Amino acid sequence: MKRIVVIGGGESAEHAVSLAGADGLAAALEQAGFAVERLTISADGCWMHDGVPLAPTPALSLQLAVGVLAGADAVLPVVHGRGGEDGALAALCALAHVPVVGSGVAAGAIGMDKWATKLVAEAIGIRTAPAQLVDASDIGDIEFEQEVVVKPVSAGSSHGVTLVRQADQLQAALHEAAHHDRRILIEQVVRGREIDVAVLRDSGGVRWATPPLEIHANGLFDTASKYDGTARFEVPAELSRRDRTALTGAALRMFDALGCAGVARIDFFLTAEGPVLNEVNTTPGMTAQSQVPLMFAAAGVSYPELVRRMVASALEGVPR
Structure with missing residues (x-):
């Protein structure tokens, strides 16, 4: 029986969504005939194995988590956002020479x-929607003449995304996006x-x-x-x-x-x-x-x- 390690959680704003997805995938894998183990990354970056904390710090717990990955036939990451979907976990699996279910480093x-x-x-x-890329340090100088959508460059589940209809709403939208990423997109509304x-x-x-x-x-x-x-x-x-x-x-x-x-x-x-x-x-x-x-x-x-x-x-x- 093939052994699949499902990784959920993570440090992004999508932590809870990732856990729900990991639960569903683990159940589906078992139904499909695979042996499943769970690794979970807490909101502060520490790793757990089947619900048990591996160590008190991110670095030490990661060291032990790699041992779990090493015994897997494949790894299925379901960590959204930074430290997961951005290719980080695919890179970890590539370095460990363990097959990853899903996209590799570059695509992520x-x-x-x-x-x-x-x-x-x-x-x-x-x-694509016409857009302007701005840095958080420049948002005080940004103006617009039409409705726009403001969004962080790298974030999921629409976190930090705002539809701006009036000029006096723009600065608040930019600051909200900057909580998630220093790089911000201002897109024309489609x-x-x-x-x-x-x-x-x-x-x-x-x-x-x-x-x-x-x-x-x-x-x-x-x-x-x-x-x-x-x-x-x-x-x-x-x-x-x-x-x-x-x-x-x-x-x-x-x-x-x-x-x-x-x-x-x-x-x-x-x-x-x-x-x-x-x-x-x-x-x-x-x-x-x-x-x-x-x-x-x-x-x-x-x-x-x-x-x-x-x-x-x-x-x-x-x-x-």
């Missing part, structure tokens, strides 16, 4: 960086339907896209609406063949351009002129109620089967 690092992701998208002909597409790299290197999912929310799909139940997901989204082809094609191209593996979620705005990329999630939310499992369910792939296929791809040694 670039996908986490919204500015770098924009540059990749534009290089391959995928539209009017369109919010559509997600999940992509899986299967065994044999074959990658394919799920039926798109549409997010119905009252206003901005922000941190609150993501987790308070007010947003509604429609999958498959009601789309023309042309729009569906454009969305899935763009999702596959972004997946390939970033060098993703495992599962990634590609988020778009669908406008009258076609898809506009919002962001790429190389470590998307993975509770049974999250967008990605819902999209695969619409494609006839159950949650345990999805996880089994993700692990099979990693064990096969598909390049990441």
Whole structure:
């Protein structure tokens, strides 16, 4: 029986979301026939093994956690944000020569960086919202003449994201984003339907896209609406063949351009002129109620089967 280590938690604002995803994935792995061990990173950076603290400091506990990783057939990280989704855990697994389920170092690092992701998208002909990149030290000099969205360059679950409609709201929005990252994006508002597409790299290197999912929310799909139940997901989204082809094609191209593996979620705005990329999630939310499992369910792939296929791809040694 293959032994899979699931890593959850982390030091980012998405700690609780990561723990919920780790719970779901561990249960799905066991249902799929794997032996599962759990490593959890506390909010202060200390590691635990199956709920037991390994040491009182991050460095000492990491030293012992590496011993747990060394005995794994594969590692499934579900740590969002810095220290996880940004490629850090993939790098740790690469140094330990343990297969990682999901994207490797480069894809995680670039996908986490919204500015770098924009540059990749534009290089391959995928539209993004016009944006300005600013440093936290310069926010006192920033002005705007239209509605904008302010967001930290590297943060997830819409933490630090604000829709600014009036000029006197801008400084507060910039300071809120700066709590999460010194680098801040100021984007022009894109009017369109919010559509997600999940992509899986299967065994044999074959990658394919799920039926798109549409997010119905009252206003901005922000941190609150993501987790308070007010947003509604429609999958498959009601789309023309042309729009569906454009969305899935763009999702596959972004997946390939970033060098993703495992599962990634590609988020778009669908406008009258076609898809506009919002962001790429190389470590998307993975509770049974999250967008990605819902999209695969619409494609006839159950949650345990999805996880089994993700692990099979990693064990096969598909390049990441």
